[in-house]
Amino acid sequence: MNKENIPSFLSSYIDFRQHIEGLYNDLKNNVEKGREFAKLVKDTMSSQELCFGLEAKLNERESYDEGVDIFWVNPDNDEPIIFCQSKFKIQSKDDFDNVISKFKGFDEKYIKNSVRNKQLDIFSEQTTSQISKEKKKKSYLIVTLWKLDTIIDNYEKSGRPSLAFYKNLVTNDQIKIIDGEKFYKCFLDSYQKEYSIPQEVRFRVNQELITQSNVHVGIINSEDLIDIYHKRALV
Numbered sequence: 331m332n333k334e335n336i337p338s339f340l341s342s343y344i345d346f347r348q349h350i351e352g353l354y355n356d357l358k359n360n361v362e363k364g365r366e367f368a369k370l371v372k373d374t375m376s377s378q379e380l381c382f383g384l385e386a387k388l389n390e391r392e393s394y395d396e397g398v399d400i401f402w403v404n405p406d407n408d409e410p411i412i413f414c415q416s417k418f419k420i421q422s423k424d425d426f427d428n429v430i431s432k433f434k435g436f437d438e439k440y441i442k443n444s445v446r447n448k449q450l451d452i453f454s455e456q457t458t459s460q461i462s463k464e465k466k467k468k469s470y471l472i473v474t475l476w477k478l479d480t481i482i483d484n485y486e487k488s489g490r491p492s493l494a495f496y497k498n499l500v501t502n503d504q505i506k507i508i509d510g511e512k513f514y515k516c517f518l519d520s521y522q523k524e525y526s527i528p529q530e531v532r533f534r535v536n537q538e539l540i541t542q543s544n545v546h547v548g549i550i551n552s553e554d555l556i557d558i559y560h561k562r563a564l565v
Contacts, residue, residue, distance in 0.1 A: 346518075350370075368400055368416045375473065380412070381412065384412065398432075413433070433499075478507060
């Protein structure tokens, strides 16, 4: 990966984290910091394969969000598919347990019982019903700029009441964790897709191109097109 054309704050995970910390130091309170990080996560993750084809929505509740601050929904029917908690810092097993416990409460309240919370404006009676009918499609996402390897290991040894719920999510592949350097790489990938112009792009065409002046028209295999999209930042 060529890093010559990227800003210095993206040179490494540490540089990126320190840059974001510096930006957030000027914000008034933790609610404002959390909101800004949620916006960063929403924009970054929306360009990743995990969220392809889905529409991102911020939870309108800046506090009392019940553990979910970003939703990715099916744009065809507004059905929530991914439920995310973004936290700039998760610094202990207690912090991680707090996230999972809120997911557990959210799951029991909305997914299993289909009980609508009047304060959570993103849900309508229709989407709540859809969630109950499409349980297998839902998944949870945790995004943080802190490294969680040791924290998760300590949490799994803690015997917390939320642990069984967490292990069930892991077993059923219903939770993804993007932490530390993983999030840095996601942001770097998104940045380069947005701002980098490839020097050369190679692809196969299924038949001879039709050419008029500097315009070329042809048919390209869809798999090749997807491959170009994924590799564009690396060219």
